Amino acid sequence: xxxxxxxxxxxxxxxxxxxxxxxxxxxxxxxxxxxxxxxxxxxxxxxxxxxxxxxxxxxxxxxxxxxxxxxxxxxxxxxxxxxxxxxxxxxxxxxxxxxxxxxxxxxxxxxxxxxxxxxxxxxxxxxxxxxxxxxxxxxxxxxxxxxxxxxxxxxxxxxxxxxxxxxxxxxxxxxxxxxxxxxxxxxxxxxxxxxxxxxxxxxxxxxxxxxxxxxxxxxxxxxxxxxxxxxxxxxxxxxxxxxxxxxxxxxxxxxxxxxxxxxxxxxxxxxxxxxxxxxxxxxxxxxxxxxxxxxxxxxxxxxxxxxxxxxxxxxxxxxxxxxxxxxxxxxxxxxxxxxxxxxxxxxxxxxxxxxxxxxxxxxxxxxxxxxxxxxxxxxxxxxxxxxxxxxxxxxxxxxxxxxxxxxxxxxxxxxxxxxxxxxxxxxxxxxxxxxxxxxxxxxxxxxxxxxxxxxxxxxxxxxxxxxxxxxxxxxxxxxxxxxxxxxxxxxxxxxxxxxxxxxxxxxxxxxxxxxxxxxxxxxxxxxxxxxxxxxxxxxxxxxxxxxxxxxxxxxxxxxxxxxxxxxxxxxxxxxxxxxxxxxxxxxxxxxxxxxxxxxxxxxxxxxxxxxxxxxxxxxxxxxxxxxxxxxxxxxxxxxxxxxxxxxxxxxxxxxxxxxxxxxxxxxxxxxxxxxxxxxxxxxxxxxxxxxxxxxxxxxxxxxxxxxxxxxxxxxxxxxxxxxxxxxxxxxxxxxxxxxxxxxxxxxxxxxxxxxxxxxxxxxxxxxxxxxxxxxxxxxxxxxxxxxxxxxxxxxxxxxxxxxxxxxxxxxxxxxxxxxxxxxxxxxxxxxxxxxxxxxxxxxxxxxxxxxxxxxxxxxxxxxxxxxxxxxxxxxxxxxxxxxxxxxxxxxxxxxxxxxxxxxxxxxxxxxxxxx
Numbered sequence: 001x002x003x004x005x006x007x008x009x010x011x012x013x014x015x016x017x018x019x020x021x022x023x024x025x026x027x028x029x030x031x032x033x034x035x036x037x038x039x040x041x042x043x044x045x046x047x048x049x050x051x052x053x054x055x056x057x058x059x060x061x062x063x064x065x066x067x068x069x070x071x072x073x074x075x076x077x078x079x080x081x082x083x084x085x086x087x088x089x090x091x092x093x094x095x096x097x098x099x100x101x102x103x104x105x106x107x108x109x110x111x112x113x114x115x116x117x118x119x120x121x122x123x124x125x126x127x128x129x130x131x132x133x134x135x136x137x138x139x140x141x142x143x144x145x146x147x148x149x150x151x152x153x154x155x156x157x158x159x160x161x162x163x164x165x166x167x168x169x170x171x172x173x174x175x176x177x178x179x180x181x182x183x184x185x186x187x188x189x190x191x192x193x194x195x196x197x198x199x200x201x202x203x204x205x206x207x208x209x210x211x212x213x214x215x216x217x218x219x220x221x222x223x224x225x226x227x228x229x230x231x232x233x234x235x236x237x238x239x240x241x242x243x244x245x246x247x248x249x250x251x252x253x254x255x256x257x258x259x260x261x262x263x264x265x266x267x268x269x270x271x272x273x274x275x276x277x278x279x280x281x282x283x284x285x286x287x288x289x290x291x292x293x294x295x296x297x298x299x300x301x302x303x304x305x306x307x308x309x310x311x312x313x314x315x316x317x318x319x320x321x322x323x324x325x326x327x328x329x330x331x332x333x334x335x336x337x338x339x340x341x342x343x344x345x346x347x348x349x350x351x352x353x354x355x356x357x358x359x360x361x362x363x364x365x366x367x368x369x370x371x372x373x374x375x376x377x378x379x380x381x382x383x384x385x386x387x388x389x390x391x392x393x394x395x396x397x398x399x400x401x402x403x404x405x406x407x408x409x410x411x412x413x414x415x416x417x418x419x420x421x422x423x424x425x426x427x428x429x430x431x432x433x434x435x436x437x438x439x440x441x442x443x444x445x446x447x448x449x450x451x452x453x454x455x456x457x458x459x460x461x462x463x464x465x466x467x468x469x470x471x472x473x474x475x476x477x478x479x480x481x482x483x484x485x486x487x488x489x490x491x492x493x494x495x496x497x498x499x500x501x502x503x504x505x506x507x508x509x510x511x512x513x514x515x516x517x518x519x520x521x522x523x524x525x526x527x528x529x530x531x532x533x534x535x536x537x538x539x540x541x542x543x544x545x546x547x548x549x550x551x552x553x554x555x556x557x558x559x560x561x562x563x564x565x566x567x568x569x570x571x572x573x574x575x576x577x578x579x580x581x582x583x584x585x586x587x588x589x590x591x592x593x594x595x596x597x598x599x600x601x602x603x604x605x606x607x608x609x610x611x612x613x614x615x616x617x618x619x620x621x622x623x624x625x626x627x628x629x630x631x632x633x634x635x636x637x638x639x640x641x642x643x644x645x646x647x648x649x650x651x652x653x654x655x656x657x658x659x660x661x662x663x664x665x666x667x668x669x670x671x672x673x674x675x676x677x678x679x680x681x682x683x684x685x686x687x688x689x690x691x692x693x694x695x696x697x698x699x700x701x702x703x704x705x706x707x708x709x710x711x712x713x714x715x716x717x718x719x720x721x722x723x724x725x726x727x728x729x730x731x732x733x734x735x736x737x738x739x740x741x742x743x744x745x746x747x748x749x750x751x752x753x754x755x756x757x758x759x760x761x762x763x764x765x766x767x768x769x770x771x772x773x774x775x776x777x778x779x780x781x782x783x784x785x786x787x788x789x790x791x792x793x794x795x796x797x798x799x800x801x802x803x804x805x806x807x808x809x810x811x812x813x814x815x816x817x818x819x820x821x822x823x824x825x826x827x828x829x830x831x832x833x834x835x836x837x838x839x840x841x842x843x844x845x846x847x848x849x850x851x852x853x854x855x856x857x858x859x860x861x862x863x864x865x866x867x868x869x870x871x872x873x874x875x876x877x878x879x880x881x882x883x884x885x886x887x888x889x890x891x892x893x894x895x896x897x898x899x900x901x902x903x904x905x906x907x908x909x910x911x912x913x914x915x
Contacts, residue, residue, distance in 0.1 A: 044677045045553070045565045048132055050090070050269075052415065055261040057363050059135075060412040061356045062093035064373070065349070067401050068322040071097040071178035071229075072136075073169065073203045075195040076145055077104040077127040078280045079184050081235065082134055082270030083255030084294045088316070089135035091259060091266055095404065096136040097176050099525075100127060101165055101199050105510070106145035106833070109279045109708065116510040118671060118681050119279065120144070121503060124527050125676040126277040133273025137176075139525045141168035144507065146514040147833045148801045149194030150855055152187075152201055158514040159198070166202050166209065167219075172525050173210035174224040177397045180316045181207050182296060184235045200234060207232040207300055225396055230303050230320055236295035249295040251313050256292035267292045276675055324349040324405075330397050334389045341380060341398075348376040348405070359416065364446055366416045370409060371544040377406040413546050418445020423535040423552040424565070429602045430533070431573040432498050438465075438490040438552055442537050444480040453477045453538040455488050458549070460532075462495035480539070490535075494570070501569040502668065502682040504529050511832045511888045528679055531567035558672060566678040574607070575600040576685040577667030578655050584718040584889055587648060587693045591720070592620075592640040595687060597655045598667070599635050601628040607659030609637055614651040614689070617643040626657060645691035648891050655685040690889020695820040696720055697902040703739035705731065705755060707748030707775070712897075715886035719894070721901070728754035736761065740908075741771040741901045746883050749788060750779040759788045766790065767871030771904040776838040776879045789877070790870040796841035798861055799879070800853050803831045808852040808860070816850060816867065816899050819906045823899060827892025836880035839863035846870075851880070867903065874904030 042048055049055065070088055074080050080098055088094040104127075105120030124140070131138050143159040156162045173181070185191040187200035209215040211228030220226070236245055245252075255267040262269040267287055275282050298313065306319030313319075321329060328335060328342045335341070351373035358365035381402045414420070420443045427436040438457065444450045454476040457465040467474035467488045474488050504523040505516040523529045531551035538547045554568035579596045597609060607626045611619050620640045628635070641653060657664040665685045672678035702723045704713045713723045726734055726742070731754050736742060742765060748755045755762075766772045767790075777783045780795045807828040809817060817823040835853050840863030843849075849862040866877045878900065885893030 044129060044675060050261050051132075051135075054359070054363050057359050057366065057412060057415040058261065058356075059090060059093070060408060060415060061352060061359060061366070063095065064093075064352045064405060064408055064412065065324065065356070066093045066322045067324060067327050068092065068094040068180075068317050068320075069097075069176065069178040070094050070180045070182060070316060071099060071173065071176055072182045072184065073099045073101070073199055074184045075101050075193065075199040077123045077130075078274065078277050078282065079196065079199075080130075080134075081184055081294050082130065082274050083267035083292055084182075084253045085134040085136050086262075086266040086270040086273075087253055087255045087257070090262065090269070091257070092315075094317075096134070097139060097172070097178065098131065098134070098136045099139045099141070099169060099172050101141045101143055101169075101202075102145035102195065103127075103140060104145050104280075106147040117503075117507060121671045121679055121681045122279060122673075122676075123277070125671065125673075125679060126279060128527055129276030129676050130270075130273035133269055138527050139172045139176075140527060141165045141525065142505065142516045142518060143168075144510075144514050144516055145195065148799060148837070150801055150858075151189075151194045152197040153194075154802070155194040155198040160515050162198075162202060162205070164515055165198070166206055167216050168525055169202055169206040170210045170216050171219055171224065173206060173229065174219060174227045175525075177227045177400055178229050179320050179322070180231045180233065181229045182233045182235075182316065186234050186236070204232065204234075204299065227396070228302055230301065231298060231316065232300040233296040233316065234299050236297060245293070245295045248297065249312065250298035250307065251296045251316055251318075253294045253296070253315075254291055255294060256290050258289075265289060265292070278673070278675075324352070327398055327401060331389070334387075337389050338384055338387045340383055344376050344380045348373045348380075351376065355412070355416075363416045364418075364448075367413060367446075367448075367541065370413045370416060371541070371546075374406065374409040374413065374546065375544075377402055377409055381406060410546050410548070414548050416446075417448070417450070417541070419443065419450070419539065419546075419548055420445065421535065421537050421548050421550045423550055425552055425554055425568055427568065427602075428554055428556050429569055429571045430494055430498075431571060431602070432494055432496050435491065435493045438492055438533075438535070440467075440488045440490060440535050440537075442480065442486045442488075442539070444482060444484050444539075446541075447482045448541055449482060450480045451477050451540045452480050452486055453540060453545070455486075455490075455535060455537045457490055457492055457552075458534045458536055459492075460495075462497075463492060465490050465492040467491075477540075492533075498570050499529070499532060500571050500682075501529070501532065501567075501680055502571075503679070506682075511884075532570050533568055556670065556678070558670075558674065560674070562674060564672065564674075564678065566672075569680055571668055571680060572664055572666065573601060573603070573605060574657055574659065574664040575667045575669070576609075576655050576657050576664050577669070577683065578653065578685050578687045580687065580714060580718075581683070582688045582690065582715075582887055582889060583653075584715050584886070584894065585643070585645070585689060585691050586719065587645050587691050590642070590644070592642045593689070595639040595641055595653055595655075597637045597639065597685070599626060599637070599657060601632040601634075603632045604628050604630045605632075605659055607657045607664075609655065609657050611639055611641065612654040612656060613641055614643050614653075617641055626659075643689065647691070648693055649691050650889070651689040651691070653687040653689065688889070690891070692719075692889065692891040692894050694719060694891070694895050694898055696898060697820050697905060699740075700901060700905065701738065701740045702901055703734075703736065703742040705742065705744050705748055705752070707745035707755075707777075708751045710746050710883040711887040712743070712745070712883055715889075715894070716897075716901075719898070721898070728752040731755065731758045731761065736765040736770065737768065739765075739770065740905055741773060741903075743773045743901070744775060746775045747777050747779075748775070749777045749783050749786065756786060756788075759786070763790055763870070766873035766875050769872035769904075771874040771876070771901070773876045773878065773900050775883065776836070778838055780838065790875050791844035791846040791868060793840050793843040793847060793866070793877070795838055796863070798839045798841060798863065799837035800835035800839075800855050800861055800864070802855050803834050805835050805853045805855055807835070809850070810852055810862065811848060811850050814848070814850055814867065815906045816896075816903050819899060819902055821895040821899055823892070823896055827895055829892060831881075831885055831890055831893060832888045833884050834881055836864045836878075839879040840866060840877060844868075847877075876900055876903060 089096040103120035104123040149155045183200040183203035185196045185200040191197045351369040355366040355369040422441045504520040507513045533552040536549040551567040553565045610623045668680045847866040850865040852860045852862040864879045868875045
């Protein structure tokens with residue numbers, strides 16, 4: 001995985017019980033040991049084998065034959081019922097949409113320290129990787145995953161009320177126009193996470209709101225029309241209690257059924273997709289062959305019941321005519337204005353049936369009836385547009401379905417003829433006014449000669465291009481023989497103003513904001529903006545015409561040096577990044593702050609780099625000249641900023657590169673992984689400063705053993721504390737006695753086998769007089785069975801999710817609250833995200849609880865900070881979320897953490913203080 005902007009790596013963890021994750025796919029349990037990254041079976045740059053060739057054609061024909069449309073709603077990536085989605089999409093041909101409210105940006109990252117919005121980009125890519133297997137379209141809302149929430153009320157409050165997420169859900173319903181809406185959760189406390197509960201509550205309301213023209217009228221003004229889905233189902237979440245599930249359900253889906261094209265069952269194929277969500281810890285999740293049921297309950301409907309005597313339905317679409325000819329009924333009273341439609345739909349259905357029969361013997365034999373169906377769909381669309389139909393139908397479901405069937409039919413023809421189109425450029429990035437070349441290859445894989453009428457570059461009217469065949473201007477039409485190729489080289493130039501390949505959403509302060517700002521409303525609810533540069537080929541077989549299109553691909557090397565391809569990105573000529581993105585500084589300190597600016601350029605260029613600093617600050621040097629040779633590259637420039645502050649406050653530093661009359665003050669980096677696609681993550685070239693009052697112990701030497709990854713060592717170094725990272729693999733040989741305090745990073749026992757293997761060395765270090773600070777671990781069962789603590793203690797999944805929850809100091813006389821900083825109740829103000837997670841639930845009397853807090857209506861949690869004397873040393877456990885607070889510059893959390901590091905050293909010979 002590459003997330004080269006270390007400054008982007010800030011995160012807030014989301015609590016998910018492993019069994020909850022498994023239930024999302026109808027699984028009984030989790031297999032395998034520690035998570036490992038599995039190699040991808042299929043390149044993310046290539047279609048799945050099931051989507052090309054004869055298998056892809058069978059699937060396309062299956063989808064052409066039905067008008068069924070289903071929309072599934074969840075709260076986070078990995079919540080989805082992948083088995084059900086795969087069964088509906090790949091088994092029944094249902095056009096299926098997955099709407100995931102958030103991008104999982106507040107979740108725990110089990111791969112590393114990339115967090116917050118950069119994690120949101122990564123998890124969007126992971127979910128899209130899973131979606132390829134499910135066979136579904138993907139949508140998101142504007143709301144963000146802000147961390148674990150225990151109730152829907154808190155969730156909706158964080159999401160600025162329910163209308164933000166509800167409006168986005170209504171927009172997707174009105175655009176997609178599903179027959180059936182299926183919520184993953186129930187909207188009750190059994191869902192666990194408050195985000196889960198809210199997603200189901202919103203789905204229930206959206207079912208009716210989407211059909212009400214008085215709700216979200218601004219969408220109607222934008223051209224959308226109301227849409228009333230016919231049925232609404234809620235997920236049962238029966239865990240492993242099949243007897244309970246069988247008591248009260250409407251629809252039961254068996255995703256354990258086998259499908260020859262999938263080389264296994266639907267749930268097993270879905271699991272291959274889910275395993276792309278590696279940041280969720282899904283690497284080794286698996287499922288055995290056999291029945292796997294998902295249970296759903298009908299909770300609202302606008303059509304008569306189709307249930308049998310036992311109140312069960314055959315499937316989600318029971319009672320709904322999903323045949324092609326049945327589409328005419330959707331026009332309602334306007335049927336008389338389109339008398340041609342029924343006969344045309346019946347003709348198209350017959351052609352698709354003939355194509356399906358022919359394709360079983362020879363895919364090429366399906367071409368003729370598919371071309372006939374394509375003409376039917378085109379003709380129906382054109383005639384319907386001119387039929388004088390007013391009201392919802394003119395913008396409604398029938399035209400929507402006809403357009404989709406037309407495009408799907410064209411794709412099926414490509415598959416039947418073995419037609420493919422490839423477009424590649426050697427440019428890794430395209431910037432404004434660039435001139436670049438695109439190599440295009442059209443392949444005719446059929447046994448017929450095809451006529452190629454032309455290849456065009458689609459990017460917008462301001463883009464210029466021309467094509468040649470080996471240096472000779474391209475002229476069309478031309479004949480492409482069976483199994484033949486046409487290769488064209490295009491010369492293209494970008495306009496002076498272009499739209500960049502960047503997320504269309506952002507948050508100014510991801511640590512505190514829970515709703516994204518949409519920068520380009522055209523893309524609202526899409527995963528990303530679609531690829532800007534595409535090529536289109538118009539071809540014909542005899543007199544039947546078709547066209548195909550593909551994005552222009554570029555190549556890049558990932559961190560392992562592997563050559564990868566992705567849709568060519570459009571980005572500024574310079575990337576300007578400030579490292580680190582956040583800086584802790586002490587009040588009244590006269591120490592200059594180091595600011596590193598990294599500039600990347602893909603080619604030659606010159607400019608002047610300056611820093612914009614707070615008032616009364618000094619910067620050295622005041623400016624630097626920047627020069628890149630023709631090959632471009634990366635350069636780093638170091639500044640020193642003296643920014644005095646007399647009191648605790650916040651400020652910022654901004655880097656600006658001026659070049660050829662333009663200013664560049666934004667950095668971008670590739671978010672990718674070998675098994676995923678790729679996308680750019682953009683960040684302002686700013687550094688956020690947090691000035692804190694903190695006394696430091698003299699001569700404190702801290703050893704830090706990283707777990708899953710966090711930014712605490714960086715924050716401590718910025719304060720002036722010497723921190724040395726101890727690589728886990730060297731733990732057996734490292735002389736631990738030279739450290740005053742050793743800290744185990746978050747989830748160290750979960751992720752570092754060397755920490756487990758050397759636990760006795762760590763305890764001996766404490767016994768000999770050292771201080772050990774243990775932070776939370778999420779693998780509660782493994783941690784407890786390991787008995788790693790010096791005295792018996794049992795970790796739990798208990799947490800306090802309300803960051804403003806009052807905190808009680810249980811042992812006010814303990815030195816932790818006095819040295820080197822006096823800690824009071826005010827030091828728990830302004831915390832972000834939550835108080836803490838995975839607290840201890842029970843402990844030996846040798847442990848002393850120091851703090852207590854609780855979420856509203858819940859009992860006090862006293863297991864968040866424990867201290868014990870072990871031999872000559874001090875052992876501390878903390879579940880409080882310092883890994884979030886220190887990078888965010890929360891003053892009180894900084895002071896308390898310094899005190900934890902200093903515990904046990906109050907009376908040592910080096911126990912002086914520096915202010």
